[in-house]
Amino acid sequence: MVLIEYSELEMLISRIREISGFDFSGYARPSLLRRASRYLTRHDMNVEELMQHIEPGGGIVYDLIQEMTVNYSEMFRDPEFFIKVKSEVFSYLESYPTLRFWVAGCASGEEAFSLAILLKEAGFLERSLIYATDLNNRVLNAAREGVFTLSSTRTFSENYLLASGKGSLSDYYHVAYSKAVISPELRKNIVFSLHDLTGDGVFNEFQFISCRNVMIYFTLELRQKVFKLLYDSLSMLGFLCLGKRETLRYSGIENNFKVIDSTLNIYQKIQ
Amino acid sequence: MKAVNGDALSLVLIGGSSGSFAIFEEILTLLVRPISFALVFVLHRGKSSVSVLPELFRNKTDISMSEPHHLDRIDSNRIYFAYPDYHLLIGPDRRFYYDLSEKDFFSRPSIDATFISAAMSGIPVKAACLFSGSSADGAFGMKLLADRGFATYVQNPAEAESARMPSEALKLWGKHSILNRNTFSTAMQNIIY
Numbered sequence: 001m002v003l004i005e006y007s008e009l010e011m012l013i014s015r016i017r018e019i020s021g022f023d024f025s026g027y028a029r030p031s032l033l034r035r036a037s038r039y040l041t042r043h044d045m046n047v048e049e050l051m052q053h054i055e056p057g058g059g060i061v062y063d064l065i066q067e068m069t070v071n072y073s074e075m076f077r078d079p080e081f082f083i084k085v086k087s088e089v090f091s092y093l094e095s096y097p098t099l100r101f102w103v104a105g106c107a108s109g110e111e112a113f114s115l116a117i118l119l120k121e122a123g124f125l126e127r128s129l130i131y132a133t134d135l136n137n138r139v140l141n142a143a144r145e146g147v148f149t150l151s152s153t154r155t156f157s158e159n160y161l162l163a164s165g166k167g168s169l170s171d172y173y174h175v176a177y178s179k180a181v182i183s184p185e186l187r188k189n190i191v192f193s194l195h196d197l198t199g200d201g202v203f204n205e206f207q208f209i210s211c212r213n214v215m216i217y218f219t220l221e222l223r224q225k226v227f228k229l230l231y232d233s234l235s236m237l238g239f240l241c242l243g244k245r246e247t248l249r250y251s252g253i254e255n256n257f258k259v260i261d262s263t264l265n266i267y268q269k270i271q
Numbered sequence: 272m273k274a275v276n277g278d279a280l281s282l283v284l285i286g287g288s289s290g291s292f293a294i295f296e297e298i299l300t301l302l303v304r305p306i307s308f309a310l311v312f313v314l315h316r317g318k319s320s321v322s323v324l325p326e327l328f329r330n331k332t333d334i335s336m337s338e339p340h341h342l343d344r345i346d347s348n349r350i351y352f353a354y355p356d357y358h359l360l361i362g363p364d365r366r367f368y369y370d371l372s373e374k375d376f377f378s379r380p381s382i383d384a385t386f387i388s389a390a391m392s393g394i395p396v397k398a399a400c401l402f403s404g405s406s407a408d409g410a411f412g413m414k415l416l417a418d419r420g421f422a423t424y425v426q427n428p429a430e431a432e433s434a435r436m437p438s439e440a441l442k443l444w445g446k447h448s449i450l451n452r453n454t455f456s457t458a459m460q461n462i463i464y
């Protein structure tokens with residue numbers, strides 16, 4: 001395992017910013033340290049070598065950025081979350097003629113597809129639009145394709161059943177060349193788009209934002225800025241969902257929300 | 272990120288996998304007085320594990336236990352458990368950080384992730400212990416902690432329910448102290464108090 005010290009990480013962050021313009025300075029250091037170390041280990045090089053390889057026009061810096069920003073997700077991750085959304089959130093949504101959902105930090109689309117299935121089974125999908133955004137172009141392209149390995153669909157299927165899905169997950173994909181392809185019907189209400197939570201602004205108003213396990217990337221300071229963006233993007237009485245280990249504590253907007261579920265971190269904007 | 276000075280904080284790190292649960296329980300029952308450090312347990316668990324360890328272990332000790340949230344401060348005289356399906360990292364600013372990168376040795380939480388982050392954090396590690404388990408997770412972190420001059424202990428592989436984990440740690444670094452069954456309580460008490 002190739003290790004990297006915090007001081008070296010700061011140098012790496014500066015170098016990446018110089019070469020690519022991508023700024024990691026608001027990203028949580030312990031996680032970056034681990035990811036940089038894994039990158040070096042996998043490519044069998046030390047920090048000095050990496051710094052030399054990062055040059056204008058080269059692909060390495062983008063490869064590294066992807067590696068340091070990628071998130072591993074599953075469809076119906078935390079099945080009980082989806083059960084809770086059905087029981088606590090959907091009743092509020094019934095009165096809206098059109099519904100806008102935002103999956104902020106959508107990675108390869110797992111959460112967006114899960115939400116689409118949930119909406120479909122509740123009869124909401126036809127009047128819903130799901131915006132799914134990420135800053136990582138590579139995962140976003142994967143999301144647009146909606147292709148998963150068959151082994152990952154096994155996990156997804158288990159999760160789906162635990163989330164009280166009404167049918168079988170295979171109702172929503174077909175198998176081609178030993179891969180699972182999400183059905184076009186599910187995808188037609190999802191818009192995948194590039195968006196950087198740390199730099200880009202409000203682009204619509206939503207009744208529901210899922211931003212699970214994304215805040216863990218950011219420093220305390222940058223987090224507050226991102227929380228403000230999410231707050232500004234929510235309609236009154238709209239819902240904000242965070243990951244299981246995240247909370248609204250230190251967010252700067254904690255007083256504007258009512259807690260719907262403190263374990264699963266579902267909040268409703270009340271002022 | 273700057274390290275935080277001020278009140279002294281030190282860590283005791285304990286890692287284990289299959290066959291370690293009962294040992295963790297035993298260690299907790301030895302905590303009969305306040306402890307001068309933060310105690311961090313990393314136990315491999317399935318992602319769907321719903322058991323809340325602080326509740327499960329409630330009757331074992333009076334010291335406050337929790338599964339921390341992201342950015343929670345690390346305090347002395349408290350016990351923390353890594354949460355399923357996330358890596359638990361220790362920051363130089365004395366806060367916990369979660370990470371959702373790949374698994375190490377098919378495990379998330381991984382013991383290496385926590386132990387390595389502790390070694391890099393600059394926070395003194397009073398002791399690190401590794402117990403029974405069936406993968407090589409933890410071996411690298413243990414060696415790193417030993418390299419940095421911290422006390423490291425592994426369960427005697429011959430007495431572990433799954434010998435692989437302590438064996439791999441000893442293979443990578445032969446000088447970890449060995450914890451034997453017949454002197455376990457005394458040895459742990461000496462580490463803790």
